[in-house]
Amino acid sequence: MREMVLTAYEYQCAFCSYDGMIGTLPVGLEAAHVRWWAFDGPDDVDNGLCLCSLHHKLFDKGALGLGDGHRILVSQHFVGRSPAAREHATALAGRPLIGPQPGIRPIASAHRSWHTSQVFHGSPRPTAA
Numbered sequence: 001m002r003e004m005v006l007t008a009y010e011y012q013c014a015f016c017s018y019d020g021m022i023g024t025l026p027v028g029l030e031a032a033h034v035r036w037w038a039f040d041g042p043d044d045v046d047n048g049l050c051l052c053s054l055h056h057k058l059f060d061k062g063a064l065g066l067g068d069g070h071r072i073l074v075s076q077h078f079v080g081r082s083p084a085a086r087e088h089a090t091a092l093a094g095r096p097l098i099g100p101q102p103g104i105r106p107i108a109s110a111h112r113s114w115h116t117s118q119v120f121h122g123s124p125r126p127t128a129a
């Protein structure tokens with residue numbers, strides 16, 4: 001699952017494009033389940049995202065989510081006033097997901113809706129656009 005998902009997203013965070021390596025080994029990149037494994041989420045590429053450690057945590061805690069057109073949702077419950085929190089979280093609202101590479105199935109809408117209804121907190125912040 002891990003290698004499959006990381007390859008599908010070309011070893012980049014699907015939210016921020018982080019792609020750190022030490023030598024040839026990715027560091028701080030993880031394969032995230034959209035629908036959690038403990039809640040019948042399959043180990044399939046269309047239920048996985050390659051995320052950096054920070055975005056994996058924010059996604060699993062429901063601060064970030066996936067909206068229509070595979071755009072990033074940021075919860076109105078998430079608060080971070082520093083420039084770092086703004087740059088790494090709130091500024092993502094409405095941005096399109098990065099990846100997967102052509103020919104790979106994107107996140108299945110059933111898994112996306114599960115995450116939105118079971119994990120994502122409250123309403124998404126409005127986007128700039």
Ligand SMILES: [Zn+2]
Nearest residue numbers: 013016052055
């Ligand atoms: Zn990231």
